[in-house]
Amino acid sequence: xxxxxxxxxxxxxxxxxxxxxxxxxxxxxxxxxxxxxxxxxxxxxxxxxxxxxxxxxxxxxxxxxxxxxxxxxxxxxxxxxxxxxxxxxxxxxxxxxxxxxxxxxxxxxxxxxxxxxxxxxxxxxxxxxxxxxxxxxxxxxxxxxxxxxxxxxxxxxxxxxxxxxxxxxxxxxxxxxxxxxxxxxxxxxxxxxxxxxxxxxxxxxxxxxxxxxxxxxxxxxxxxxxxxxxxxxxxxxxxxxxxxxxxxxxxxxxxxxxxxxxxxxxxxxxxxxxxxxxxxxxxxxxxxx
Numbered sequence: 614x615x616x617x618x619x620x621x622x623x624x625x626x627x628x629x630x631x632x633x634x635x636x637x638x639x640x641x642x643x644x645x646x647x648x649x650x651x652x653x654x655x656x657x658x659x660x661x662x663x664x665x666x667x668x669x670x671x672x673x674x675x676x677x678x679x680x681x682x683x684x685x686x687x688x689x690x691x692x693x694x695x696x697x698x699x700x701x702x703x704x705x706x707x708x709x710x711x712x713x714x715x716x717x718x719x720x721x722x723x724x725x726x727x728x729x730x731x732x733x734x735x736x737x738x739x740x741x742x743x744x745x746x747x748x749x750x751x752x753x754x755x756x757x758x759x760x761x762x763x764x765x766x767x768x769x770x771x772x773x774x775x776x777x778x779x780x781x782x783x784x785x786x787x788x789x790x791x792x793x794x795x796x797x798x799x800x801x802x803x804x805x806x807x808x809x810x811x812x813x814x815x816x817x818x819x820x821x822x823x824x825x826x827x828x829x830x831x832x833x834x835x836x837x838x839x840x841x842x843x844x845x846x847x848x849x850x851x852x853x854x855x856x857x858x859x860x861x862x863x864x865x866x867x868x869x870x871x872x873x874x875x876x877x878x879x880x881x882x883x884x885x886x887x888x889x890x891x892x893x894x895x896x897x898x899x900x901x902x
Contacts, residue, residue: 617887620880624873631869637702638862645793645855651759652790652848659845662838667808669831679828681835684805685781690727692750692780693718694771694803696787696847697737698854699755704864706788706796706857707736710850713798714786718745729779733767733847750774759847761840768840775804787846788853794860796853801846803839 615623670682695714697707714737721728730748732738738752751770756763774780783804788796801807 617880617884620876620883624876624880627869627872627876631866631873634862634865634869638859638866641855641859641862645852645859648848648852648855649790652845652852655841655845655848659841662834662841663808666806666831666834666838669834670808679831679835681775681804681839682806682831685778687781688726690729690779690781691721692729692731692771692774692783692804693721694731694733694767694783694785694843695737695741696785696843696850697732697734697740698850699735700854701736702861703854703858704861706854707734708740709796709798710786710788711737711740713800715741715744717784717786717800718748729774731767731770731774734850755847759844759851761844764840764844764847767843768836771803771839771843772836780804785843785846787850790849790852790856793856796857801842803842806835806838 666682670678693714695710697710701707718728718730728745728748729750730741730745731750732741732752733755735754738749742749742752753767753770771780771783775783782802785801785803787799787801789799791797
């Protein structure tokens with residue numbers, strides 16, 4: 614049985630842990646505001662670009678359509694891009710994304726498809742490499758800054774796989790930021806580019822005349838759009854990570870407080886029992902005299 618000194622050390626250790634989790638919660642809350650603003654500010658740009666591409670896509674068809682829009686005509690070769698965070702201590706945030714990607718990869722392999730994997734973020738790499746290490750193409754770490762410069766190497770790796778015929782379909786897995794308490798793992802098809810009905814309606818029915826042709830504009834715009842879509846998804850991921858970490862550290866702080874209360878109660882009972890035992894021994898010794 615633990616001595617009083619051991620119990621005091623344990624209480625002190627839990628209190629120190631509680632201070633750390635509280636500090637991490639406050640840091641995550643401060644960073645969440647900036648990350649949330651960045652994610653929300655990127656949405657209108659990505660939505661407007663999707664609207665322009667949807668309008669351009671109406672004017673191209675058949676062999677004139679760029680491969681990034683029309684695809685190769687096959688769905689045999691799949692490239693799965695999995696975006697998680699570099700760090701943990703965020704509850705099930707990283708695991709949820711990795712689980713969704715893992716289920717998708719297994720379903721594709723069961724259908725006899727060829728699958729290759731690119732990971733963005735250390736946590737996704739560590740979780741998936743144990744299962745699909747032979748499918749890995751490349752892994753990227755995010756670092757601190759999230760901008761087009763950070764995303765460009767990822768986009769170039771995807772283009773290389775597609776251009777060299779090793780991928781027909783490219784799908785990105787990330788966490789969509791809904792609110793501070795809700796982050797939903799999502800899949801976004803990057804190649805062939807998907808034209809959403811909401812993007813088509815955003816033009817308000819206006820008819821545009823383009824110079825140069827729609828095909829030439831799309832050849833330039835589609836690679837840029839892919840980079841923007843990746844950046845927007847990573848910004849959503851970043852906001853979701855800090856929201857999940859803030860919630861996880863808040864729960865850890867509360868649990869530490871409950872543990873401290875329980876340990877203090879045990880400590881006081883043991884101390885009281887020890888004092889009582891010592892008094893009984895003193896009284897018994899006095900009577901013996």
